[in-house]
Amino acid sequence: MAMAIGQAIWAAAMSMLALVGAASAQDWSMSQFDDGSYFSATLAPIDGPGPALVCGERSPRGLSPAATGNLEPDITPVGAFRLYLSDRAIGAPAPQRMIRDDVLIVAGGSGYRLRGLRWNAAFSTWQIDLPATDPSFAAIAAAQEFELRYDGGVRRLSSAGFAAGVGGLSTYCQTMFASIGKPWPATQALPPARQTMRQLAEAGIRQSCGGAAHWTPEAILPAQIDGDGAEDIVVDWHGVTCTTGVPRPNCGAANCLVEVYISALYPRVGAPESTLALGVRLQPLTNGNDALAFAGSLGSCTRTVGQTRCETLSYWNGAALVPLR
Known part of the structure; x- marks a missing residue:
């Protein structure tokens, strides 16, 4: 046939x-x-x-x-x-x-x-x-x-x-x-593509600085935190310097703000997860996603001989960042 x-x-x-x-x-x-x-x-x-x-x-x-x-x-x-x-x-x-x-x-x-x-x-x-x-x-x-x-x-x-x-x-x-008498809905224009997490993070930096800023490569970390295939972004303000105004508005004597832009939260929430830490790094998990290792002082963890700071791991549970126990 x-x-x-x-x-x-x-x-x-x-x-x-x-x-x-x-x-x-x-x-x-x-x-x-x-x-x-x-x-x-x-x-x-x-x-x-x-x-x-x-x-x-x-x-x-x-x-x-x-x-x-x-x-x-x-x-x-x-x-x-x-x-x-x-x-x-x-x-x-x-x-x-x-x-x-x-x-x-x-x-x-x-x-x-x-x-x-x-x-x-x-x-x-x-x-x-x-x-x-x-x-x-x-x-x-x-x-x-x-x-x-x-x-x-x-x-x-x-x-x-x-x-x-x-x-x-x-x-x-x-x-x-x-x-053939089957009209499509009236609003068929393609919606604009939403902003990427990197664009949102860079815009957030400039907003906090009140203008231009520069940052080290380590200050903006691409990550896969929520597992949806879209790039998530971690901003470590240790590596950000504002060009005008206060050079480091989100840092204290030791800790700086860490902002986490997770694509699963946008546009429903529209704000980054944030915490203060001595630093942050990415920790790969067995499921292919990244956990966040926030560095803290010894006062926030069990003291170990020779240790000057400790880390707290957080991961995405499908709704929020939570400590990894």
Whole structure:
């Protein structure tokens, strides 16, 4: 039996997406399809592995699928894109694992977990339906490149052409859905990408200083504290000097402020966790996250011969930083 038209088109697209190449050579391109029975549009990289965004429904021309042979079309929800990921990009399913939660899109320092990726055996690909306003799309559009992180590794992709491509995809999909009496919600503009923790930390330093500041490389530590794939930031004010006003506004005789910008708290809380300490370092944990080792004086811990200070370990418990006992 000949392969259905929709499946043949998708197989060709997946062959293109499965090519392994450098991120710098990658662009994004949108294609449209309407055989009279179903329409679809696809935004995908021209070269290299990566996700493909698709929308589709019955064609306004109203032809029978039996007449066109299109028996496996893409039919997507109103106001959503279907994201496809080739098995060659992130691996085929393990036995009895038809749904997975390990894949992250990381762009601009923020991570977006694809919870509930489902295996499509007909197309040999993973898929999930996402709102057209999903913040991951805005983050990809605003970045020069982004990453796909999964249990088997990391794939880096270029964002060149994505912003224009996703805009064109959204316009086409809205127009076609409206033509068959299924208009998308009125607010379909992509939201702005949220600030990264590094941007927030640097802005927080300048705000505390009342102007410009400079800092040592050790003063701003990139970390993975909450395990969401987005970069968290630890600011140790021992290494920060304000250019104007008080040079070290957040330091006393020995202790300085340590601020922890955790992506899981933004924008719900919107403020860093903070404490006073003699210093801070990152301590890797067995789960792949980082704990924070805050240095304190001997008065805060059990005295040991030859010891001049001690450390208190704190880790993220899913809601807050708590001492590691």
